[in-house]
Amino acid sequence: MNDTQVLxxxxxxxxxxxxxxxxxxxxSMAVGIGVSLLxxxxxxxxxxxxxxxKLAAVALVVVFAGHWMxxxxVGFTDHxxxxxxxLLHAG
Incomplete structure (x- = not known):
């Protein structure tokens, strides 16, 4: 395994x-700006x-996007x- 593969x-x-x-x-940023404006x-x-x-908005994002995340x-870990x-044979 060389430094190019690590990078x-x-x-x-x-x-x-x-x-x-x-x-x-x-x-979180959008809700924070909205609340600060208010x-x-x-x-x-x-x-x-x-x-x-912000806590409620982040919880909703995790509920709706959690499956995709x-x-x-898992796909990245599998890869x-x-x-x-x-990598073992390349070294």
Whole structure:
């Protein structure tokens, strides 16, 4: 196993983790901006007011996208396990 293969695996892993984290992060950011806008309009500055909607939104994302996330992660893991014999013989 050479350094090119290690870097290729690391890049694949980072891309996969980015794809899995993106829905949660994007929804959390959008809800956070919306709640901050609402707080600045109403001048209601309560810390827990921003936490609860984000938690609910992230929970909904996990409920709706969780199946895709698990399938994607299992597929990536399966792909990595299938690479093991080729990596052992390449070294």
């Amino acid at each position: 290729n695996i690391a890049v694949q892993m980072l891309v996969e983790m980015g794809k899995l984290a993106a829905p949660v992060l994007i929804v 707080q600045s309009i109403t001048q209601l500055q309560e810390a827990t007011l921003s936490f609860v909607p 698990i399938n994607s992660l 990595m396990y299938r690479l093991i014999p080729a």
